[in-house]
Amino acid sequence: MTELTHSAPEAPDAGTDDVQLSQGELELSDRASLRRVAGLSTELADITEVEYRRLRLEKVVLAGVWVQGTAAQSEESLAELARLAETAGSEVLEGVVQRRSRPDPATYIGSGKVRELADIVAATGADTVVCDGELSPGQLRQLEEKLHVKVIDRTALILDIFAQHARSREGKAQVELAQLQYLIPRLRGWGQSLSRQAGGRAGGANGGVGLRGPGETKLETDRRRINKRLAKLRKDIAAMDTIRETKRGRRVANEVPSVALVGYTNAGKSSLLNAVTGAGVLVEDALFATLDPTTRRAETTDGRAYTMTDTVGFVRHLPHQLVDAFRSTLDEAADADLLLHVVDGAAPAPEDQVSAVREVLAEIGQKRDTPLPPELVVVNKADEASDVALARLRHLLPEAVVVSAHSGQGIDALVAEIAERLPRPEAEVDVVVPYTRGELVARVHADGEVLAEEHRPEGTRLRARVHADLAAALADYVADGARA
Incomplete structure (x- = not known):
């Protein structure tokens, strides 16, 4: 294959440290060339031809544009x-990166590089090109015309993964809504061959002026049907959102504190939920294994009940269609009393993942126009991370709790930190509850914080911190010493 070194690069944006650093790193190589990224091939090896035919997957070449950073x-x-x-x-057969100041508005990587990418596609036998960014409809059309293979972008790939992993009715509806929102501006027609001719007098020779014509095109029909489907999905999701709000309202009415797990995809949120609550939810070493939120009840060491919710993972450049479609699910995080931000301590660049998650959370907060709950960073997978990586994360995130959901390391310290940060009941009571009102004692144990308990002949004496509604229910049983 020919060397990819003959075209000149676009001038990078000046005035930023990141770009200057990137230029320095590229002094010894051609900044305009497509740089092969080693170690991305997932070619099957050491299997028979029959097995290979059975296991053959869609073969893809990856293409990225390096705009900023290192x-x-x-x-x-x-x-x-x-x-x-x-x-x-x-x-994955091959991965290439091109250095540019910005993606080419027509073909994403530039017309010259498209021809070189076509050579790579032909040499590898790929049938799909995946671009590391969101392509405009024009870029998508031009790339497919020039490469003669299917072209998709990062957004379409993430939407496809979500579609494969959605299990619940709500999850499937949210994913379909996001896919249709992505698809509708990218619909392509095929000209007059698929147009709908006008019928009746308009289709005859004696039709009046303005009554003859192609009628509704196939493209217009598809767009109308998609808009109709979008309206139905929004209505269905709104109804499901009402059910979720009702459940959330019951927890708020009972004043049960809530904790939401957020973080990058595959950071170990579901494993952490299992380690803290014994939930037994699906744990899989795969991206976006969790799409449907799971809420479980747990208790602090001092007996206070709270809920913990596992939410969908985030990723760099999370499609805005998904943020909109999963709004009701992400509201679980925004309405929590505490956010547990789970970070993969064994990831190559965990600080970039932290930034990506905080960007999505900030977007959610802006759309709701409400402040986000306080955040507790939890560095997971401590058993897989190196000592150097953990020391670096402790320096970057000094208040973080380091744990391993797999081995149990640090889980007790995490539970204690959760108990410390959860809101406590505001009213302190000292009461003697008759034995005939055992349900009040049970409520104090379930929803309050018991400071002291004593069984007397006339009833159970409790000194506890409880919420206002329970304090009102206990007002008739204030102990004599407490009245004074």
Whole structure:
């Protein structure tokens, strides 16, 4: 294959440290060339021809544009795209990165590089190209015309993974809504051959002026049907949202504190939920294994009940269609009393993942126009991370709790920190509850914080911190010493 070194690069944006650093790193290589990223191939090996035919997956070549940041960050982004492609069921053959100041508005990587990418596609036998960014409809059309293979972007790939993993009715509806929102501006027609001719007098020779014509095109029909389906999905999701709000309202009415697990995909949120609550939810070493939120009840060491909710994971450049479609699910995080931000301590660049998650959370907060709950960072997978990586994370995130959901390391310290940060009942009571009102004693144990308990002949004496509604129910049983 010819060397990819002959075209001149676009001038990078000046005035930023990141770009100057990138230029320095590229002094010894051609900044305009497509840089092969080693180690991305997932070609099957050591199997028979029959097995290979049976296991053959869609074969893809990855293409990225390095706009800002370091070379390591650009290669990590492409490596993540490779993991996304594998999760979707593809076989990654090759990955290339091009340095540009900005993506080409017509073809994403520039017309000259498109021809070179076509050579790579032909040489590898790929049938799909996946671009590490969101392509405009025009870029998508031009790339497919020039490469003669299917072209998809990062957004379409993530939507496909969500569609494969959605299990509940709500999850499927949310994913379909996001897919249709993505699809509708990218619909393509095929001209007059698929137009609907006008019928009746308009289709005859004697039709009046303005009554003859192609009628409704296939493209217009598809767009109308998609808009109709979108309206139905929004109505269905709104009804499901009402049910979720009702459940959430019951927890709020009972004043049960809530904790929401948020974090990058595959950071170990479901494993942490299992370790803290014994929930037994699905745990899988795959991107976006959890799409449907799971809420479980737990207790602090001092007996206070709270709920913990596992939410969908985030990723770099999370499609805004998904943020909109999963709004009701993400509201679980925004309405919590505490956010547990789970970070994969064994990831190559965990600080980039932290930034990506905080960007999505900030977007959710802006759309709701409400402040986000306080955040507790939890560095997970301590048993897999190196000592150097953990020391670096402790320096970057000094208040973080380091745990391993797999081995149990640090879980007790995490539970204690959760108990410390959860809101406490505001009213302190000292009461003697008759034995005939055992349900009040049970409520104090379930919803309050018992400071002291004593069994007397006339009833159970409790000194506890409880919420206002329970304090009102206990007002008739205030102990004599407490009245004074």
